[in-house]
Amino acid sequence: MRHRVLWMEDEALSDLATLTAPIYSSGQYDLSVARDVTEGIRCLWTYEYSVVIVDIRLPPGSGQPWIDLWLASGASKPASRLGLRLLESLFDPASAAVKLPPPPLWIDPARFAVFTVEGESEVADQLCRLRIEPYRQKSARLPFTAVIDMIEQVISRQRDSVLREL
Amino acid sequence: MPPHLTETWSTTYVQTLIALLVFALGMPPLIYQLSLPREIGRVAQRQGVRAWRYVVFAVSASALASLAFIWFLHFSHRCFYGRFWDFVGAALVTAVVILVGFPWVRIMLLSSPEALAGRIGRNSIRGFARTGGLVERSLGDLAVLGAWCTAGDEKGRVLATYTEIARVVQSAKGYRGAELVDVIRGIETTLTSKDHPGADSNLITGCDILSSIRQRAANAESDRDSVEAGRAIGRLGSFAGSILAESTAFALLQAMGTDRRAIMGLGLSALATDRFLVALAALNQLESLEEREANLVAGKSSELLGLLAYFWTKGGSSRLRAEAYIGAAAGSFTPSFEECVLFAQRYHYQIAEYGTSDRLGEMLADIRQQKK
Numbered sequence: 098m099r100h101r102v103l104w105m106e107d108e109a110l111s112d113l114a115t116l117t118a119p120i121y122s123s124g125q126y127d128l129s130v131a132r133d134v135t136e137g138i139r140c141l142w143t144y145e146y147s148v149v150i151v152d153i154r155l156p157p158g159s160g161q162p163w164i165d166l167w168l169a170s171g172a173s174k175p176a177s178r179l180g181l182r183l184l185e186s187l188f189d190p191a192s193a194a195v196k197l198p199p200p201p202l203w204i205d206p207a208r209f210a211v212f213t214v215e216g217e218s219e220v221a222d223q224l225c226r227l228r229i230e231p232y233r234q235k236s237a238r239l240p241f242t243a244v245i246d247m248i249e250q251v252i253s254r255q256r257d258s259v260l261r262e263l
Numbered sequence: 264m265p266p267h268l269t270e271t272w273s274t275t276y277v278q279t280l281i282a283l284l285v286f287a288l289g290m291p292p293l294i295y296q297l298s299l300p301r302e303i304g305r306v307a308q309r310q311g312v313r314a315w316r317y318v319v320f321a322v323s324a325s326a327l328a329s330l331a332f333i334w335f336l337h338f339s340h341r342c343f344y345g346r347f348w349d350f351v352g353a354a355l356v357t358a359v360v361i362l363v364g365f366p367w368v369r370i371m372l373l374s375s376p377e378a379l380a381g382r383i384g385r386n387s388i389r390g391f392a393r394t395g396g397l398v399e400r401s402l403g404d405l406a407v408l409g410a411w412c413t414a415g416d417e418k419g420r421v422l423a424t425y426t427e428i429a430r431v432v433q434s435a436k437g438y439r440g441a442e443l444v445d446v447i448r449g450i451e452t453t454l455t456s457k458d459h460p461g462a463d464s465n466l467i468t469g470c471d472i473l474s475s476i477r478q479r480a481a482n483a484e485s486d487r488d489s490v491e492a493g494r495a496i497g498r499l500g501s502f503a504g505s506i507l508a509e510s511t512a513f514a515l516l517q518a519m520g521t522d523r524r525a526i527m528g529l530g531l532s533a534l535a536t537d538r539f540l541v542a543l544a545a546l547n548q549l550e551s552l553e554e555r556e557a558n559l560v561a562g563k564s565s566e567l568l569g570l571l572a573y574f575w576t577k578g579g580s581s582r583l584r585a586e587a588y589i590g591a592a593a594g595s596f597t598p599s600f601e602e603c604v605l606f607a608q609r610y611h612y613q614i615a616e617y618g619t620s621d622r623l624g625e626m627l628a629d630i631r632q633q634k635k
Binding site for chain 1: 510513517544551555584
């Protein structure tokens with residue numbers, strides 16, 4: 098059975114579409130793309146994913162609280178960092194700007210990874226607090242396997258964790 | 264008491280009036296005809312935009328203003344001087360120009376595809392509320408409008424009208440599931456018109472509308488709308504796979520959701536034009552879908568196997584990808600991979616997709632050969 102993967106990235110179907118090719122070629126993953134926070138939340142609440150890759154600079158989509166947050170930051174993706182706000186809503190609801198209903202049980206930081214343009218030093222503290230480890234920075238010379246590498250990294254960490262528990 | 268006019272003045276006025284009439288009646292229709300396709304002009308006429316009313320108005324108004332001009336100013340020329348009469352003269356000349364131009368501007372606005380779509384939508388919904396049925400002529404006009412208007416905003420307005428009509432019809436209590444066939448065909452015509460195909464954004468919107476019509480029709484008494492919407496999405500996929508920007512093809516693929524025929528259609532047309540990433544995404548979507556829904560059985564995986572056969576017979580790397588999938592998943596098919604391929608071959612033959620059926624045959628022969 099192939100692993101279900103959600104990639105929250107507004108450019109996944111345009112500028113970064115070539116990064117999906119190795120995923121499709123492998124025939125091992127069922128990839129879905131959410132191009133904004135609202136669509137991402139809808140996916141998370143509808144299906145169970147083995148891996149969720151989140152971009153920090155996501156657009157808000159049609160959800161009003163996310164639009165408000167985005168407008169409050171001057172309608173700027175880099176300033177509003179809605180991807181990070183979403184992760185806070187999922188894993189640190191007490192300090193989150195947007196309160197979500199209780200997330201589905203499968204949602205766990207071990208299934209999440211961050212793929213973003215922000216440097217590691219800019220988000221390391223927050224990601225550490227949220228217990229999200231796999232991180233990769235987008236850059237101009239990105240290898241075409243960047244996303245599938247992250248997916249495999251998350252899956253292998255999950256596998257290792259299960260083996261340790263056994 | 265009418266003013267006394269000399270022969271010279273009379274001739275001048277008559278010449279000016281004739282020139283004005285020729286301009287009022289000739290120029291605007293020329294601009295109108297050049298700016299609107301004839302088909303849309305006919306739709307405007309059928310929808311009650313009566314140009315002759317405005318022509319009568321333009322001619323009468325300009326004639327009246329001209330008479331007033333002659334009457335007051337020529338007369339006043341002898342009796343009155345001063346700024347007031349200069350102002351009256353200027354106002355009358357300006358009024359003539361406005362009165363001649365206004366009706367044509369009004370006609371242009373009423374005949375714009377956006378305005379016509381809105382008018383047809385309102386009439387259709389009103390008619391549906393009154394009679395419980397959609398007026399065939401109005402839907403025909405909307406289809407013509409959709410086919411001839413330009414891609415982007417104009418087609419977007421036509422699609423919005425279709426959305427509204429579908430929403431009203433499907434939320435009515437008496438909806439039976441077969442009332443929207445003309446609406447579905449109209450949406451398809453709007454998007455796949457040979458001379459004016461829809462823009463990428465229009466195609467995505469159209470796919471969303473058809474999907475939602477299909478979803479809402481799923482539990483209706485008749486499956487006609489649902490089947491017709493499915494077919495339209497499939498044809499849209501075939502149409503889109505070869506012409507769309509890659510990003511739009513991906514977005515369309517997402518919008519197709521679980522519509523296997525549409526995904527296969529998009530994958531086939533992308534593969535035929537060597538747009539391998541799109542074709543691969545379509546194949547991957549079908550593979551995931553059938554695995555997820557445990558459909559790797561004879562009769563439920565015909566679209567997946569059909570697309571896979573095209574990958575196989577394309578040769579080279581495409582064939583490698585097909586071989587990789589079959590190598591990994593052949594054991595999961597029930598009763599067996601070969602049985603499923605045979606079933607798919609018969610299925611595509613029965614629905615006259617001989618190309619797909621033949622490729623399935625070729626793939627099966629190759630696999631049997633490899634086994635030997």
